[in-house]
Amino acid sequence: MQDQARLAELRQKFGREPAAPSEPTAERTPREAQPRFRGLESGHRACQGCGEALAARLVMESAGPDVMVANATGCLEVFTTPWPQSAWRVPWIHSLFENSAAVASGMEAAMKAKGQNTKVLAFGGDGGTYDIGFQALSGMLERYHNILYVCYDNEAYMNTGIQRSSSTPHAATTTTSPAGKERMGKRHLKKDLLSIIAAHHIPYAASASVAYPQDLQRKVRYAMGIDGPTFLVVHSPCPLGWRHASALTIEVARKAVECGLFPLVELERGAVTNIMPIRQVRPVTDYLKLQGRFAHLTRDGDPRAQEERDHLQALADYNINVFGLAGDGDDPVDTSGITTVGRGGPLAGRPQ
């Protein structure tokens, strides 16, 4: 009851829900009257077309106002909180690069100690999650904190100017894995983080993509409802680092899913419980050719480029086989995660 009253107060204050027809709305600006929670506000300084900013905005909308966030060092942190401004409308703390999971653990312990239910979120990029913050994350999962950890995966250290991380895909160029006479970009593979996370036997771990916002938000809502550690990795294209036009952020993210290189899967207690089938599997070249970081792979007449393309295709095929991603058109789940439109919005007016 008390929680309800508090939530109502928060919603009133931050415009989480549209006003009922009977409520006076005159004093609210259209921005204030948005029928969604604006956890991440405009005026942040992300690049044009930033996938991470979009992902964070979507996550906040679904997570709602009764949360607190621990944010690792990275683009998201830098572009949202140049003092004295903050784009956040939830309690938010940035400590360091590698400790957001641990800081969040402390916040969650504080909530437990004080008998409060505010859900704690931890945010990190792929650098802060796959690499430097990995240990703290593992500890957080093992200790079973009631935290949703969201990794905004843009596949390199973008904040410092595009250096390779263990999440950078094989053969992608970064400033520390450039292509040259002897090298075809990153020599190693993208770390299979989700399997490692799932091996902690936590209640829920999933991958999502900004190209599928409804699916992403459903996963956030699901994780929010779990009392225990949950993990979400969100594929978030970086137009600057991946070298594609800012308008293509969603297109690129979508192609990554459609070719099988970034499978959208859900694991509960380590077991795969759901996947998003690919409606029409595309060749990886459809994905690669959109991005400058793979430009060396699409050169004609270079046998090394052919080999690396084939390698990436094999990796994509592997994902498709392992997770059974190839969609069947008649499968009722085929479009469950795919945003389709109809007049009046994604859910309205669809024939049942």
Next chain:
Amino acid sequence: MTVLTRGAYAAPGTSLDFKTGNWRSTEKPVHIHAKAPCHAACPAGEDQQAWFAKLQEGHVEEAWRELVSANPLPAATGRVCPHPCETACNRKDVDGALAIHNVERWLGDEAIANGWAYPVEPPADDAPTVAIIGAGPGGLSAAYHCLRQGLKAEIFEALPEAGGLLRSGIPRTRLPREPLNAEIDRLLALPGITLHLQTRLGRDVSLAELKASHAAVLLAPGCQESKHWDVGGAVPSDLHEGLSLLREFMDHGQFPEAHNVVVHGGGNTAVDLCRLMKRAGSEHVTLITASGLPGPDTDPDDLINVVPRELDEALEEGIEIIDHATVNRLIMKGSKVTGVEVVSLKKEPSASGRKRRVSFEGTERVMEADMVIPCIGERVDPDGLNHLLDGSYFWPDSPFGKLEDGVYAIGDARGDRGTVAGAIGDGAKAVEAAAAHIAGRPQPTLDTRAEMASTGLNPVYYALSPRAEPPKVPPEARTFTTEIEGDIGRTAALAEAQRCLSCGNCLACDNCWTLCPDNAVIKTQELASDGSHYLFDLDYCKGCGLCAHECPTGYIQMVPETA
């Protein structure tokens, strides 16, 4: 001076103080309201997207009202129209064009069955009256649109029945009498329309009288005179000209007997005739046409002017078609034809720009024939109109059909027309211009908005959904009177409505609102000033272009910042 907070904390949402809108260096997003290709292609001027929108909401009567705001005869056009809207439909390359034609017919039939009232008010008693020559589809449309403009209409028809070509030139297998009569009767019953039957221009009334007595005169006489046809001066003694043969058949239900029939021409009448002759017992019916058949490389200028569905049905029924050819010579035994010499031919560009027909020497071949039917078109009966005709037809300069002040041409009588839908559209446009003339308003202008091509859409957001097909009588069961194509039905019609891509117009899918990384799209509860539900907050929009790229309908476009 901003005072430092302890530990440099920041207050929530203060980034709003930082207007990222000035990062937009080159382009900004706008809502463009482009024309949907169906609308752009519709000679009747229908906005199919608009009435499909009503259908999507489940409002069938409103959909019909939206439809008849342009075309008062959907039960007729929904049966006879070659539906260029479907040819233009951006969905055709995805999983098949929308079955606009069939849904239109269903709506028209629903309106008749339910007695829905046309969305017109009776004109004022002292409203000006417009004279209309011809009660064919163009004249009827004009009369109806007069009411919509607050004018009275007085129709003069030479024949004893209204309907024009709809009644005289289209077989019942395509357009049965019942819906045609019902629709025409409903329309003519509207207060403010007066019909004078068996009143012929040049005989019973003159143009000069009408001009004097009426606020405007609209000419929709159709083409009643067959064009002269001969081959190198030879004409068979028992020549049956196509349209009159068809009219005869429709009046008396009989054809002259023939085994090998050659039909020369390239329109709907020619194909109708082929099919009827075949059904009447002719063993071989061959259509010889100078145009090309539909195919991926066929130039639209070169395409045979036949409803595609009808062409398919004709082939299905065993009609042979020789395209890109003409009858080069009649082989006569006395005055009777026993065969034809056919030669290949194509329309080639000429220096003047108009296409010329070039036949290719060495491609001549002879085929047996005991009847040759020319079906090369008709011309306007020049009685009382001589001074307005340019050759066989009217050639108005204006798209609104204006021939001179207060006089407008409509329909097939215009040299650049040829469909029922075109006549209906002409009626609406001519009335619009006439009403402006009568009221002393500036003349109307055409809708010059750009058309939304399929390349402007983002197809990934549309779930695949196959096109609905209406039932059809199989070829072997087809008769002279039963309608071949059936009713699509309510379920399929509503499902088709869901398939509309809403090309170029907002369908409120929320994509822009959902996908803006900068929260710079604001959703409005009331309609925004541009009719959508979204506003661009240019204070924060960085101009990334993501919303435009992900807009399924192409409704959002990036335009130069200065625009």
Next chain:
Amino acid sequence: MREALEGSQAIARAVSLCKPDVVAAYPITPQTHIVENISKLVAEGDLHTEFVSVESEFSAASVVLGAAAAGARAYTATASQGVLLMAEVLFNIAGMRIPLVMTVANRAVSAPLSIWNDHGDSMAVRDSGWIQLHAADNQEAVDTTIQAFRITQETELPVMVCMDGFILTHTLEVIDLPEQSVIDDFLPAFEFNRRLDPADPKSLGTLVDPGYFAEVRHSHHAAMQKALSVIKDTDSAWETATGRACGGLLTVEGDPGAAVGIVAMGSTVGTLRAGMAHTPEAGPAKLIKLRAFRPFPTQALIEATQGLDHLIVIDRAISPGLGGILGTEIAAILADVPNAPKIHNHALGLGGRDIPETIYADLIEAIKDPDAPLIFDADMAKLAPEDR
């Protein structure tokens, strides 16, 4: 109530009396007994706290940072490598002005590996912006730990309570632990008005550009200086509450008229005190027990050293290439003071080297030796000539 308690156990009990909401720690010698004892109190239900058994000191510091930021009274403890692994977080906690308390069971820093006491660890983070208080015995460690919770709350500066590893942590002595009611009166409920709170959602840990960074550091420095009086006042309040004080910022004992002074921190003070008592032939000295190392009680030190001819400064860590750390700092402080004593800076007890009570006489004697080594108890015979 007086009890014979091992130092670590006493600290655990003192922390428990302060009712922390969250404790996070990673075991490391010689801090281990502290966390073991806290764990035991939690296991027995004597302490109701969220005890977070983290996977590293780095996370221990991060957890208490997060907990305190979320409005919880938080405590951690570590030593040596643990301090260094925490280093990045320690700077962060202080820079964000997060109130919390940490015990450092002082231990040498590797390499070579040494599990024994010196001050190399806390000295390595002396510039982190934490308050650093040194306890000379276990009673002081207990009292200072309790005071630290009040100080951190009042100053919004994190407090590090330094106690010599083993020498204090593993020594059983008689400790007077106050009654719970005394603590409850002394220590107000934890309040942190910048806490993370959905009803007033602040953003902590922002990016500060060059236009304000200097001001951030200034305010931090100013806060540390203001903390001097808070430390002193808190000790006075403690004395009022318990009849016992820890010596505020620093205390002076011994012969007030002596020409020689000795400054030391931590457990060394007791040994020097014993040496002074047991070797009167070495001569008298003024013994200055420094409790507050950060913020540094500059003025109090100047006053305490007035009238001295010689000031022996004992370090338990060195800055290689410069010398003793405390010695260097005090030399800088006294540089502009007229008639300041001559400074003799020596490091003692590095890496657990036992400090005998004879050291007192040896130090006094060494005043005469201009070549007395910096590391006073290093035996050159143990070194190859080229390494001397």
Next chain:
Amino acid sequence: MIEFRIHGRGGQGSVAAAYLLAAAAFEAGMMCQAFPAFGAERRGAPVTAFVRIGHGPIHLRSQVRTPDWLIVQDNSLLIDPNLTAGLKAGGSMLVNSGRDSAEVAQTFGCRALCVDATQMAVEEIGRPIPNTALLAAFLGLTGILPLDALATALKGRFHGKVLEDNLRLIERAAQSVPTGAWKETEDA
């Protein structure tokens, strides 16, 4: 101030013995200090612990270099000639051993008494942990602290059967030595 050094091997409870002795002193109203010679040694390695007790505050924190008393918990340590290093003149050594006391005294040149504390411990508490028995014997010999003080200190550490067994053990151990034989050095 009286200083003790306790020698033993890891696992024999030498540090516990030091803590118990100091705690017993506290129970008897004295000040105390007890600590191990902190090492990284494991079970079985030689271990040293130190105890200081006195009636006034104890400031000195160095290791005990000149003990008044030595308590040796393991017979095998007697091979170390430095065992008695720093032992004050007149200092004494109590050894857990079945060996002849005179022989040990002669070897190290100090007063020494051997007690088979391990045997007593095995018999009374079922485990070869000699520390409490040795402490009790020591208190019986010296009378430095009443045996009750040790019993009270034990009660602060143990419960139930372990406590009962140990209380029986210290009673037996105290009686196994000539009461007050070393009493004259109490104030050394």
